[in-house]
Amino acid sequence: MNRTRSDLSTLGHRIRHFRTAQGLTLDDLGEQVDLAGSQLSLIENGKREPKLSTLQAIATALGVELTDLLSGEAPNPRAALEIELRRMQQSSLYTELGLPTVKPTKGMTDDALAALVGLHRELQRKATEAIATPEEARRANTELRETMRERDNYLPEIEDLAEERLRAAGHVRGALTHRTVSIMAEQLGLSLIYVNDLPHSARSVTDLANGRIYLPPASIPGGHGLRSMALQAMAHRLLDHTRPTSYAAFLQQRLEINYFAACCLMPQAAAVDFLGQAKRDRNLAVEDFRDAFGVTHEAAALRFTNLATHHLDMPLHFLRVSEDGALAKGYENDGLPLPVDVTGAIEGQIVCRKWSARSAFEGSNRTTELYQYTDTPAGTYWNATQTGTTSAGEFSISVGVPFNQAKWFRGRETTTRAVSTCPDPSCCRRPPHQLADRWRDQAWPSARLHAHILSPLPSGTFPGVDDSEVYSFLERHSAE
Structure with missing residues (x-):
């Protein structure tokens, strides 16, 4: 037997x-x-x-x-x-x-x-x-980034799935509406419920027993709109995700649901048509792509990385940098020398002061993109950078390409140019000798302690989510 x-x-x-x-x-x-x-x-x-x-x-x-x-x-x-x-x-x-x-x-x-x-x-x-150690988490994130670089940040199977669900919901053109997102949920046997008491540790909660996706009544800070959050919740079901058993699995699932949401908000066929025409007109601009589909600047920039290499034959890079110069997110398949630690991770590493991702904070006009050429040891790159602000502080979003690809973009005629020799410390990290000699023994700054240094990595099957709070929330709403 x-x-x-x-x-x-x-x-x-x-x-x-x-x-x-x-x-x-x-x-x-x-x-x-x-x-x-x-x-x-x-x-x-x-x-x-x-x-x-x-x-x-x-x-x-x-x-x-x-x-x-x-x-x-x-x-x-x-x-x-x-x-x-x-x-x-x-x-x-x-x-x-x-x-x-x-x-x-x-x-x-x-x-x-x-x-x-x-x-x-x-x-x-x-x-x-058990929580992953910071080293394990960073290695997992690095491995995922390297895998996506090998795939040119493009996942055709999720592209196809998104197109299929959009057709089934009757979406043809234009920005994806909340109503269409609701129809997509209904087709999966789910209803979207907007509540004021969503658990603080969760962006959304799906009640599998009663077929409900609970969402906040308004968009939360950071550019995560209601449409995107609903689509991400649906993606878990559509992609047959099971409870993650490792931090690497959690990161993979998060990447996939974000990718699915982006595919729905900026559908491949329509997005490629838009970008292809802009390239033919030599007028590519992330801000136009953003406005055409009604998304955030960061979402448009990230989506551009999904499509540029595969459909436009264009290597590129993407950076999100905080006001202190730390790299929060990054992608490159164009050879840009991103700063890395000993594990190969880029998150938290300080980018060169000469890059537009940092010099953009110094500009007086923050409403439009800053265009800049930067000479690096790996070659010359053109960048378009837009700044923004959240409750956590300022940040910049940059999309850039090698010099020979700049001809397709608006802003290629800029005369702003910088020279970066990083990682050579004399580029921007080592102070000039004259200043160092004058102030070395006269300066005593009080260093700011970064709270995240002492914070443990979020624990749990879904890292950082308070199960007790989520289960109490579901019990409270299940009787409604």
């Missing part, structure tokens, strides 16, 4: 349950089924798989149906605890600890057995929800 260990353990407990209920010893039952008591003990302890004919004989001797023996349910609560304890002690999580196994005896109370099982459950929960 090839039953699993768990199945054999349950079977053994059921045989023992019915045998003791009949007041039979192992030898008594063994004599009736022509089996030694020691052999029957192995079966009851889940260490030997009996033949079907033997099981039938045991069932007949005990006066029960064969199906009663083969049921997958433990015969009583104590047996369920014993089975669970045995299974957990056989797991690699426990065996790797090198601790002895505990065999339940008749003298062990139910409370003691329940306490042991409870400890194992907590051990397993902690292991499942």
Whole structure:
């Protein structure tokens, strides 16, 4: 029958349950089924798989149906605890600890057995929800970025899925409306519910039992519009995502749902037509792409990275940089030398002061893009940079290309030019000798402590999400 260990353990407990209920010893039952008591003990302890004919004989001797023996349910609560304890002690999580196994005896109370099982459950929960170390998280993010670079940041299977769902919802042209997004949800058996008490740790919550996607009543800071959040929630279902078991899996899922939302908000066919015409007119501009589809500047810039290489034959790079010069997001397939740490991660690394991603903060006119050429050790690059502000501070969004691709963009005629020799420290990190000599012994700045340095990496199956808050929220709304 090839039953699993768990199945054999349950079977053994059921045989023992019915045998003791009949007041039979192992030898008594063994004599009736022509089996030694020691052999029957192995079966009851889940260490030997009996033949079907033997099981039938045991069932007949005990006066029960064969199906009663083969049921997958433990015969009583104590047996369920014993089975669970045995299974957990056989797991690699426990065996790797090198601790002895505990065999339940008749003298062990139910409370003691329940306490042991409870400890194992907590051990397993902690292991499942264990936070990734910062190094593990950064490596996972780096591996994902490198994978996307190999694919030119383009995922055709998600592009096709988005086009299919848009056609099914009747979307033809123009910006995607909230109504169309609602129709897309309805076609999946889901309804969009806008609430004021969404858990603080979640951007949206999907109630799978009642077919609801809960969203905030208005867009939250950071450019995550309601349409995008609803589409991301739907993407989990459409892409058959299961609960992530690692930080790498969580990052992969997040990338995929963001990609799906972008494909819906800026559909491939319409977006490529728009960008292709702009390229032919030598008038490519992220701000025009943004306005044509009614999205944020960052969303348009990121979507441009999905389509430029595959459809426009154009290598490029994308940067989101905070006001202190730290790189928050980055992508390149054009050879731009991004700063990296020893793990290969770029997040949190400081970009050159000479790059437009930083010099844009110094401009007096923040409403339009800053255009700049920058000479680097890897060649000359043209960049268009737009600044923005959130509650966390200012940031800049840059899209750039090698010099020979600048001819397709608006702003190529700029005379703004800079020279960057980073990572050479003399470029922008090492102060000029004259200033250093004058102020080295006279300066004592009070350094700002970056809170994120001391913060732990968010834990949980869905990192940073408070399960207690989410479950209470769902319970509160399930009765409505």
